Amino acid sequence: MSTQAPSVRGFTLPSYERPTGLHPPLASPGYRATELRAPRRPLVVLPHRLTEITGPLLGAERVTPADADLTTQHAGEPLGERITVTGRLLDGDGRPVPDTLIEIWQANAAGRYAHAVDNHPAPLDPNFSGAGRCMTDSAGKYRFVTIKPGSYPWRNHPNAWRPAHIHFSMLGRAFPQRLVTQMYFPGDPLFSQDPIFNSIPDPKARERLIARFDLGLTQPDWALGFEWDIVLRGTGATAVQRAEDHR
Amino acid sequence: MTAGLTPSQTVGPFMAIALPWLDGPFVVPEGTPGAIEITGRLLDGAGLPVPDGLIETWQADPDGRFAHPDDPRGAAEPAEAAFRGFGRCPTGPDGGYRIVTLRPGPLPTVKGEGEAGGGTEAPHLDVSVFARGMLDRVVTRIYFCDEQEANAADPVLAAIADPDRRATLIATVETGGPPGEFRFDIRLQGARETVFFDV
Numbered sequence: 477m478s479t480q481a482p483s484v485r486g487f488t489l490p491s492y493e494r495p496t497g498l499h500p501p502l503a504s505p506g507y508r509a510t511e512l513r514a515p516r517r518p519l520v521v522l523p524h525r526l527t528e529i530t531g532p533l534l535g536a537e538r539v540t541p542a543d544a545d546l547t548t549q550h551a552g553e554p555l556g557e558r559i560t561v562t563g564r565l566l567d568g569d570g571r572p573v574p575d576t577l578i579e580i581w582q583a584n585a586a587g588r589y590a591h592a593v594d595n596h597p598a599p600l601d602p603n604f605s606g607a608g609r610c611m612t613d614s615a616g617k618y619r620f621v622t623i624k625p626g627s628y629p630w631r632n633h634p635n636a637w638r639p640a641h642i643h644f645s646m647l648g649r650a651f652p653q654r655l656v657t658q659m660y661f662p663g664d665p666l667f668s669q670d671p672i673f674n675s676i677p678d679p680k681a682r683e684r685l686i687a688r689f690d691l692g693l694t695q696p697d698w699a700l701g702f703e704w705d706i707v708l709r710g711t712g713a714t715a716v717q718r719a720e721d722h723r
Numbered sequence: 724m725t726a727g728l729t730p731s732q733t734v735g736p737f738m739a740i741a742l743p744w745l746d747g748p749f750v751v752p753e754g755t756p757g758a759i760e761i762t763g764r765l766l767d768g769a770g771l772p773v774p775d776g777l778i779e780t781w782q783a784d785p786d787g788r789f790a791h792p793d794d795p796r797g798a799a800e801p802a803e804a805a806f807r808g809f810g811r812c813p814t815g816p817d818g819g820y821r822i823v824t825l826r827p828g829p830l831p832t833v834k835g836e837g838e839a840g841g842g843t844e845a846p847h848l849d850v851s852v853f854a855r856g857m858l859d860r861v862v863t864r865i866y867f868c869d870e871q872e873a874n875a876a877d878p879v880l881a882a883i884a885d886p887d888r889r890a891t892l893i894a895t896v897e898t899g900g901p902p903g904e905f906r907f908d909i910r911l912q913g914a915r916e917t918v919f920f921d922v
Binding site: 528 | 731736742744793796841844911
């Protein structure tokens with residue numbers, strides 16, 4: 477227990493970059509459910525103080541290596557195209573984000589989630605739950621084995637279909653790095669009509685949610701390989717600057 | 724802006740198959756001496772419950788310290804070993820959530836973004852709200868109604884001029900209710916829309 481906290485005089489806290497025009501506007505009329513859930517008042521800028529430059533460094537205690545393989549969670553194998561999804565979790569300064577929790581969830585190959593609220597008349601797969609998690613390694617790398625999720629209809633607009641996607645949740649190393657997003661697959665014909673994908677204002681930023689198919693990562697006679705890097709906000713500081721700040 | 728940052732997307736309606744943890748709402752185990760409970764509802768612009776949301780909290784320990792190396796005072800292990808600092812609770816059919824935790828301590832302000840340092844932040848929790856229909860999380864803060872003096876000196880609260888707006892950030896105790904049971908509703912829209920932060 478600390479009775480006398482060390483002095484903070486002379487320190488300068490890092491602050492995480494504040495990207496403009498990166499994330500979708502909360503009010504995106506094309507996605508109807510935003511109408512009653514997007515705050516109407518302007519956000520108040522919160523300078524980054526101690527609560528914001530820190531964050532939960534946890535997850536390893538609740539993850540086993542088997543959690544990263546969504547094809548081996550049941551007695552049999554799930555139906556669908558077996559895939560691997562690998563990549564690196566980085567920050568905006570190009571540094572890896574190591575030892576942080578990634579959680580994923582997805583529909584099965586038929587486009588149905590193992591969730592009571594999903595009433596899409598596509599079959600459930602008794603061998604697929606659709607949830608996985610892993611910790612990034614010391615180089616920020618992650619790897620999942622799963623099956624390619626199917627597309628599915630939803631009621632946003634007439635004949636609306638979601639492009640195939642895997643949901644990704646990252647804790648990051650500090651509160652501003654917390655991110656939940658979706659990974660898409662290259663060449664999906666449903667992109668043009670999807671208001672969630674298109675809610676991202678910058679087309680180049682949208683493209684960054686699309687994984688890259690890689691024949692080199694594809695395991696012969698076993699699984700298609702996809703690669704997707706995720707980049708969380710950085711502080712803009714080099715390692716040297718940080719050391720100086722903390723001197 | 725650094726090129727190449729990954730944009731946000733909604734958690735969608737089915738995050739419950741992955742994100743809730745059995746122990747998520749318990750920043751400390753129930754029954755821990757000194758534990759407090761924060762409950763509330765997540766409400767949409769029609770005043771209706773949001774039943775498919777996720778509330779996350781992050782906070783200092785009772786000594787005002789963090790188990791994190793970027794805290795310039797150094798990473799600190801909490802006196803209560805089971806204290807996790809982080810809470811996560813899905814909202815129920817009534818939009819309700821519940822977090823069991825310890826009261827965070829006050830924090831020194833440190834020179835940094837928009838801050839000269841030398842002051843004190845009142846005890847608070849940072850809160851992230853995720854839901855279907857929300858393309859990015861929204862962030863708010865929970866302060867405590869029985870910390871009036873500290874709240875009056877808090878730089879974040881001070882920056883919000885309208886007292887009615889400021890009040891949306893303060894967890895309340897039911898009149899005559901048990902101590903240590905706080906109420907904090909989150910209103911995404913409407914006359915009493917909660918203050919949300921650009922973090």
